[in-house]
Amino acid sequence: MTSTRQPVAEGLFTWPPTPSEPPRLIGSECTACGLVSFPAAADCVRCGGQDPKERLLADRGTLWTYTTQNFRPPSPPYDGPEAFEPYAVGYIELPGELLVEARLTEADPHRLRIGQPMRLTLVPYTVRDDGTEAVTFAFTPAEERAS
Amino acid sequence: MTEAVIIGVGLHPFGRFPGKPALDMGADAVRLALADAGVNWPQIQGGYIGSYEVANPDAIVGRLGLTGVPLRGVFNGCATAGTAIALAARAIETGEHDLTIAIGLDKHPRGAFAADPSVAGIPSWYGQTGLFLTTHFFGMKINRYMHDHGISHETLARVAAKNFGNAAANEKAWRRTPLTPEEILASPVLNYPLRQYMYCGPDEGAAAIVLCRADQAHKYTQKPVRVRSTALRSRRLGAFEVQSPSFPVGEIVESPTVDASRAAYERAGIGPQDVDVAQLQDTDAGSEIIHMAENGLCKDGEQERLIAEGATGIGGRLPVNTDGGLLGNGEPIGASGLRQIHEIVLQLRGTAGTRQIPGTPRVGYTHLYGAPGVSAVTILST
Numbered sequence: 088m089t090s091t092r093q094p095v096a097e098g099l100f101t102w103p104p105t106p107s108e109p110p111r112l113i114g115s116e117c118t119a120c121g122l123v124s125f126p127a128a129a130d131c132v133r134c135g136g137q138d139p140k141e142r143l144l145a146d147r148g149t150l151w152t153y154t155t156q157n158f159r160p161p162s163p164p165y166d167g168p169e170a171f172e173p174y175a176v177g178y179i180e181l182p183g184e185l186l187v188e189a190r191l192t193e194a195d196p197h198r199l200r201i202g203q204p205m206r207l208t209l210v211p212y213t214v215r216d217d218g219t220e221a222v223t224f225a226f227t228p229a230e231e232r233a234s
Numbered sequence: 235m236t237e238a239v240i241i242g243v244g245l246h247p248f249g250r251f252p253g254k255p256a257l258d259m260g261a262d263a264v265r266l267a268l269a270d271a272g273v274n275w276p277q278i279q280g281g282y283i284g285s286y287e288v289a290n291p292d293a294i295v296g297r298l299g300l301t302g303v304p305l306r307g308v309f310n311g312c313a314t315a316g317t318a319i320a321l322a323a324r325a326i327e328t329g330e331h332d333l334t335i336a337i338g339l340d341k342h343p344r345g346a347f348a349a350d351p352s353v354a355g356i357p358s359w360y361g362q363t364g365l366f367l368t369t370h371f372f373g374m375k376i377n378r379y380m381h382d383h384g385i386s387h388e389t390l391a392r393v394a395a396k397n398f399g400n401a402a403a404n405e406k407a408w409r410r411t412p413l414t415p416e417e418i419l420a421s422p423v424l425n426y427p428l429r430q431y432m433y434c435g436p437d438e439g440a441a442a443i444v445l446c447r448a449d450q451a452h453k454y455t456q457k458p459v460r461v462r463s464t465a466l467r468s469r470r471l472g473a474f475e476v477q478s479p480s481f482p483v484g485e486i487v488e489s490p491t492v493d494a495s496r497a498a499y500e501r502a503g504i505g506p507q508d509v510d511v512a513q514l515q516d517t518d519a520g521s522e523i524i525h526m527a528e529n530g531l532c533k534d535g536e537q538e539r540l541i542a543e544g545a546t547g548i549g550g551r552l553p554v555n556t557d558g559g560l561l562g563n564g565e566p567i568g569a570s571g572l573r574q575i576h577e578i579v580l581q582l583r584g585t586a587g588t589r590q591i592p593g594t595p596r597v598g599y600t601h602l603y604g605a606p607g608v609s610a611v612t613i614l615s616t
Contacts, residue, residue: 154373161348164361196426
């Protein structure tokens with residue numbers, strides 16, 4: 088059976104992912120000054136430029152900092168499941184691009200560390216009334232790569 | 235330029251007051267401040283009033299007297315009261331008015347602040363997926379800071395214990411039950427490494443401050459408190475701030491607190507070494523630790539030793555949040571910064587009762603920080 092999955096928002100990440108084309112975050116790059124933004128921004132916050140081009144961001148980075156979410160956030164705006172499972176969030180440094188905030192797949196703070204290699208993944212974070220799974224981006228601990 | 239001085243302060247208790255509108259709390263605070271200054275409402279020539287929950291806080295004139303006074307509503311997130319006091323002082327400094335008032339009032343529902351991310355210019359998915367929580371920022375900022383500067387979990391707990399202890403000596407504070415560091419460390423984690431008793435909560439309250447021209451202060455008080463400087467700064471590109479889905483790599487710059495603090499010291503001609511007592515934005519225990527350094531009061535990492543030694547306690551060499559801070563008082567956003575000013579004025583007058591710091595304090599410092607990355611600093615002196 089194939090469940091219906093939909094991204095939480097259009098234009099956040101490439102969709103649908105395939106084995107040959109894993110997901111990537113969709114950012115933007117200012118054509119005037121080169122500043123990279125996520126989510127894609129029409130206006131550059133460095134130079135005020137208004138002519139961005141799309142840029143797929145790196146799918147690997149390192150954990151810059153993190154915290155956990157141990158209580159269910161107020162709804163609205165949160166529309167996750169009523170049965171709350173703690174999750175973690177963090178900023179991942181994508182070298183040469185930016186630091187991006189994301190949910191982390193590992194919720195135990197003692198299994199996370201600053202500097203840890205992370206890679207992008209997609210996670211279903213809630214099920215809509217019509218049975219559709221809403222999918223968002225997250226980062227997951229990655230194996231250390233030999234340098 | 236004429237200098238502005240504070241001649242009256244008024245504080246409505248912070249906490250929960252079922253059935254009492256925010257405007258009534260504000261009116262009580264104004265009457266206390268007017269009585270403290272020895273002036274009447276019709277004498278007030280202009281004012282600034284801040285609130286998050288009350289759309290028209292200037293409606294307070296309906297309770298105080300319809301004198302036609304220009305009363306301007308202001309809002310800058312958690313730095314709202316810093317804006318109100320700055321503009322009330324500026325109106326005197328520029329000669330527009332001789333007698334002004336700054337008022338703050340708020341009445342928040344229980345629980346964490348909840349809003350649509352669009353109020354901060356952020357897309358809906360950020361809130362839907364559980365990222366739009368200011369508490370995340372505070373957890374992540376102190377987690378990184380502890381990693382970089384060797385701050386321990388025990389130090390977080392000591393800060394909270396100090397502020398709850400100070401609040402216990404403050405009859406107008408909300409959280410008046412002292413807690414030990416052990417009890418604080420045993421409370422549930424909300425956002426690692428921050429625990430339940432390391433966070434302040436939104437609540438209710440009001441405060442008001444009456445100011446006049448320095449050369450007329452003798453008509454009202456023997457102990458005017460000088461407004462030496464005020465400064466407000468917003469975030470610069472690269473600073474790590476509340477509600478940022480991303481920020482540039484390699485451009486990490488100092489926080490708006492550092493910027494506001496430097497500007498305020500420079501304008502006052504006063505340095506961090508001159509500060510006798512400080513009220514810092516302690517949204518959480520980690521924030522107080524970070525803000526000690528961001529306001530120039532110590533070097534990064536020194537907090538670990540200073541707090542263990544009790545330096546920031548009421549008897550220490552740099553008392554911080556002597557009235558219990560936000561941890562002890564909660565945060566009615568519009569009023570919070572004027573609560574800080576109220577406490578500094580009591581300390582500089584020497585009338586803070588059992589929480590009076592020793593000696594003859596001459597310089598007091600207040601600091602606010604909040605979304606979306608805005609800081610306000612006020613430096614006061616005798």
